[in-house]
Amino acid sequence: MPSRRDYDDIPGTIVFDGRQARRGYVLNKFLMSLNQPANREAFKADEAAYLDSFALDDEQREAVLGRQWLRLLEVGGNVYYTYKLAACDGMTFQDLAGEQTGMSAEDFAQMMLSGGRSPEDRP
Amino acid sequence: MAAVAGGVGCSHVPAVGAAIDKGRTGEPYWAPYFAKLERARRWIAEVDPDVCIVVYNDHANAFSLEVIPTFALGLADEFPPADEGYGPRPVPVVQGHPELAWHLAESLILDEFDLTLVNEMPVDHGLTVPLSVMFGQPEAWPCPVIPLCVNVVQYPPPTGHRCYQLGQALRRALESYEGAERVVVFGTGGLSHQLQAERAGFINVDFDTAFLDHLVDDPEAVAAIPHLDYLRDAGSEGIELVMWLVMRGALGPRVREVYRATHLPTSNTHNGLLILEEAS
Numbered sequence: 009m010p011s012r013r014d015y016d017d018i019p020g021t022i023v024f025d026g027r028q029a030r031r032g033y034v035l036n037k038f039l040m041s042l043n044q045p046a047n048r049e050a051f052k053a054d055e056a057a058y059l060d061s062f063a064l065d066d067e068q069r070e071a072v073l074g075r076q077w078l079r080l081l082e083v084g085g086n087v088y089y090t091y092k093l094a095a096c097d098g099m100t101f102q103d104l105a106g107e108q109t110g111m112s113a114e115d116f117a118q119m120m121l122s123g124g125r126s127p128e129d130r131p
Numbered sequence: 132m133a134a135v136a137g138g139v140g141c142s143h144v145p146a147v148g149a150a151i152d153k154g155r156t157g158e159p160y161w162a163p164y165f166a167k168l169e170r171a172r173r174w175i176a177e178v179d180p181d182v183c184i185v186v187y188n189d190h191a192n193a194f195s196l197e198v199i200p201t202f203a204l205g206l207a208d209e210f211p212p213a214d215e216g217y218g219p220r221p222v223p224v225v226q227g228h229p230e231l232a233w234h235l236a237e238s239l240i241l242d243e244f245d246l247t248l249v250n251e252m253p254v255d256h257g258l259t260v261p262l263s264v265m266f267g268q269p270e271a272w273p274c275p276v277i278p279l280c281v282n283v284v285q286y287p288p289p290t291g292h293r294c295y296q297l298g299q300a301l302r303r304a305l306e307s308y309e310g311a312e313r314v315v316v317f318g319t320g321g322l323s324h325q326l327q328a329e330r331a332g333f334i335n336v337d338f339d340t341a342f343l344d345h346l347v348d349d350p351e352a353v354a355a356i357p358h359l360d361y362l363r364d365a366g367s368e369g370i371e372l373v374m375w376l377v378m379r380g381a382l383g384p385r386v387r388e389v390y391r392a393t394h395l396p397t398s399n400t401h402n403g404l405l406i407l408e409e410a411s
Contacts, residue, residue, distance in 0.1 A: 015362045020330030023367060025286040033196060040195045042216050078328060087327035088190040088284055092216035101145060105331040105399050116332060120396040124324075124334025127364065131329040 020109075020131035024086045032084020038062040038072070039089035048096055077107040133231065133305040136178050136313040138378040138386070139171070140346070140405035141261040143187060143319045145215075146398035148260040151268060152221055164402065167392035168264055174389060174406050175265050181312040182228050183276045184235075184301070186377040187257035187319045188283045190215065193249075199285050200247035202297065204239070205254075205278035206232045213253035222259050222268075228275035231308060235277065238304035244297055254278055261319045264404065283320065283371050287358055291373045295354035298380020305381075318378030320371025322393070323364075324400040333366040334401050339393065342372060343405060347388050350379045375405075385410040 015023050022028065029036075038059065041047045051058040059069055071079040072093065080090045087104070094104040106116030109131065119125060147164070150156055156165045192213040194200065207227045212219040236248055258278055266273055279301075282288055289297075298316070305314055322342070325333035342365075345353045354376055361370040379386075389406040396402075 014359050018330070018363050018367075020328050021325070021362065021367050022328045023286050023362060024284065029196060029285060036191075036196050040191055043192065043214055045214065045218075048216070081328055086191070086196075086284060092191070095215075095217040100398075101326065102398050105326050108327060109329050109331050119332055120334075120399060123336070123395060124399075124401065125330065125332040127333070127335045127337075129333075 022081045028084050028086070030084075032068075032086065034063050035068045035072075035080070035084050036086055036089040038064065039085065039092050042092040042096055052096065077104060081108070133308040133310055133312040133314055135302060135305060135316060135381050135409065136180055137174075137315050137389070138382050138407040139175070139261070139265060139315060139317045140375045140378060140403060140407075141264055141317055141319050142321055142397070142400055142402045142404070143257045143260040144397045144400045144402060145256040145260065147402070148220055148256050148263055151263050164394045164397055167394055167404065170390050171392070171404055171406055172265060172267065175315065178313070178315060180274055180315040182231060182274055182314045183317060184279055184314060185258050185261060185276055185317040185319065186279045186281060186374045187261070187317070188371060188374065189280050190255055190257055190284065192255040193252035193280070196285065199282050200280070201282050201289050202244065203247040203249050203280040204232060204236055205249050205252060205280070206236065207250055207252070210252060210254045210276075210278060212259055213255040215255050219253075220256065220259055222263065223271045225254055225258070225262070225272060225278070226275045228277050231310065231312060232277045234308050235301065235304045238307055239297075239300055242300045242303060244300055249280070252278070257319060261317050279377070281374050281377070283373065288370055288373055290358070291356050291376050292354045294373045294376040295350060295380040298377040301377065301381045316378045316381040318375035320374050321365070321369055322372065322401040322403040323366050323369040325366030326368050326399055330366070332399060334395065335364055335366070335369075336395065336401060338364045338369075339401055339403065343391060343403065346375060346379050346405070347386060347407065350376065353379070379407070382407055383409045
């Protein structure tokens with residue numbers, strides 16, 4: 009498999025390919041577990057203890073506990089999986105999308121109302 | 132033989148489902164979008180299909196990274212709404228059509244499309260939001276639904292060309308069915324959007340307009356769009372648009388555009404709704 013891909017130069021974009029899937033397999037497994045209501049309750053009751061049952065590496069664990077939304081993608085999370093953690097915190101998908109860009113929620117919402125991020129905008 | 136009575140292209144934005152479920156469709160943010168659905172809802176009420184085949188993707192609900200089928204066909208009697216991490220949508224259980232679904236499975240696999248067959252699965256917003264868009268909030272969905280689930284979450288999804296070919300094979304399979312069901316095929320997802328990383332919020336109206344134009348009049352050209360172009364020009368999640376090509380392939384070569392509506396924004400997405408019928 010080539011180490012470089014034709015999409016690697018798209019700015020501000022982390023394609024969830026095999027490299028990311030391998031990096032994030034256990035992280036996404038934890039995130040997937042939040043689909044079960046009992047697991048959501050257990051996680052909310054004691055986040056650190058709940059995470060102990062998943063073999064996350066230190067970077068992943070820190071990104072989960074610190075709600076580092078962009079970092080979670082960098083360490084192998086897929087956005088549909090990280091949204092399950094965001095939903096636990098009562099966030100909308102737009103809240104999550106905005107958090108990853110470093111913009112405030114208000115600025116991000118306003119950008120979308122104004123037609124979104126234009127193709128010429130290189131973040 | 133069963134016949135394709137029409138095709139629906141439809142975004143599947145979860146916030147649209149939430150707006151319906153929470154009674155917010157009249158709010159200033161949403162009312163202009165929902166006004167655009169009336170024409171499409173009249174069309175499908177008039178067509179009154181016997182079955183809908185909904186081509187959609189699962190978003191880490193029925194499937195996870197443990198098993199990732201590229202194409203999965205739902206054969207069950209019914210499909211419950213999924214808990215996606217915040218409780219299931221309050222929508223009717225989807226009734227399947229096992230007899231036709233099994234016919235499709237046999238026909239498509241012998242036609243060299245190596246589908247995964249699924250006897251039990253919940254369905255998430257990818258399937259239920261398009262039903263809500265087209266049918267509103269009925270006590271029960273008005274007809275059986277056959278889910279055809281496409282992986283677009285784990286890169287790479289199937290190519291647009293493969294999706295188009297699958298649609299053509301779906302048409303052949305329907306034509307060889309003993310029943311006389313009239314079928315509407317949904318292709319869902321898109322239009323341009325990006326939900327992840329620093330470029331989140333990306334929208335490309337020009338790409339979307341060209342995609343819709345050519346999906347109608349030059350589907351072979353749309354089927355040739357490479358993944359790189361989707362990722363770059365439609366946003367990382369805009370690649371869902373390959374699923375519209377299954378719908379387009381299920382229609383004949385020449386189609387009539389009955390209705391098109393776009394709306395910007397619905398949450399983070401340029402929303403598209405397209406109704407096609409075969410040209411007589």
